[in-house]
Amino acid sequence: MGVFITFEGPEGSGKSxxxxxxxERLQAIGYPVILTREPGGTRISELIRRIVVDLRHTEMAPTTETLLFSAARAQLVSELVRPYLNTGGIVLCDRYADSTFAYQGYGLGRDLDELQAITTVATGGLMPDLTLYLDLPVEDGLRRKQVAKERSEQSAPGTTFSTPPExxxxxxxxxxxxxxxxxGFAELIRQDPDRWRSFSADQPLAELAEQIAHEVAPLLKRVTRLGVYQ
Ligand SMILES: Nc1ncnc2c1ncn2[C@@H]1O[C@H](COP(=O)(O)OP(=O)(O)OP(=O)(O)O)[C@@H](O)[C@H]1O
Ligand SMILES: [Mg+2]
Structure with a gap:
């Protein structure tokens, strides 16, 4: 079994x-690693993502929203995450089940036990080994996203961004x-402190990256690097 690491946090906190x-860091030093995201990460899950995020879908019922996220997650886990973990690799996932508890549970007021049951069906009980929480005041994250969006609207056609704003x-x-x-995220961290590491996202990218790498390092001992005989 490999290592499953997820990124969580409010909008625009720098997860992606x-x-x-x-x-890039893990790949550069020879670790077998994949990066994926939720909702999405597989052909079917990306199609579900389009439905979930579409601004026109204002009539979407909370139950529909919850089940669509869970359906996308079920496909991602069975098609990509579990098979890769079974090869002994590292899976990095940009959001995972904790987001369902935070957004549909604490945010929309869905029953948490019900969400747990749905999540267990979707994931078969697969939980991350480590969850990295990027902590940023909500207003700051939303502002970062607004700024990125405006910048992209002003830019010349064909300009590419490393993190396309959405x-x-x-x-x-x-x-x-x-x-x-x-x-809700704060409550989830309080309930399971061993799995979570929280970082202030209000600092330069490179410094944050160093802190994250430091926290991830102990888990890498169980992964065999490609082309390296240990
Ligand atoms: N440490 C940082 N300091 C300042 N700006 C940052 C930092 N990290 C990311 N950003 C910028 O903030 C914006 C949001 O970053 P990013 O897309 O990585 O966040 P996210 O948490 O993945 O957002 P989302 O909730 O939309 O998925 C981008 O424009 C990004 O360049
Ligand atoms: Mg993102």
Whole structure:
């Protein structure tokens, strides 16, 4: 069994940026590693993502939203995450089941036991070995995303960004909702402190990347590097 590491945190806190930096770092030193994201990561899950994030889908019922996230997760776990872990590799995932508890549970008020049952069906009980939490005041994260979005709208066609900004249906919910999500994450961390590591996301990218690499290092002992005989 390999190592399963997830990234969590509020909108715009730098999860995708740091997930990519960690992926590149591990790959550069020869670890078998894949980077994926939720919702998404497989052909079918990316199609479900499009439905979930679409700003036009204002009528989506909370149960539908919960089940779509879970359906996308079920496909990702069975098609990609479990098979890769079974080869002994490292899976980095940009959001995972904790986001369901924070967003649909604490954010939308869905029953947490019910979410647990749905999540267990979707994942077969697969939990991360380590969850990296990027902590940033909700307003700051939303502002970062707004700035990125405006910048991309002003830029010349064809400009590419390392982290394409996406202002989606869930971002567009009100500030009180995002505050409940953040409080939900704090509660999840309190309940399972051994699995979580929390970082202030209000610091330069490179410093944050160093801190994350430091926390991940102990888990790497159980992974065999490609082309390296240990
Ligand atoms: N440490 C940082 N300091 C300042 N800006 C940052 C930092 N990390 C990321 N950013 C910028 O903030 C924006 C959001 O970053 P990113 O997309 O990585 O966050 P995210 O947590 O993945 O967001 P989302 O919730 O949309 O998935 C981007 O424009 C990114 O360049
Ligand atoms: Mg992201």
């Amino acid at each position: 940026t740091q997930a990519r930096l960690l992926y 202002w989606n249906r869930l971002d567009a919910r009100d500030l009180a909702y995002h505050q409940r999500v953040a409080a």
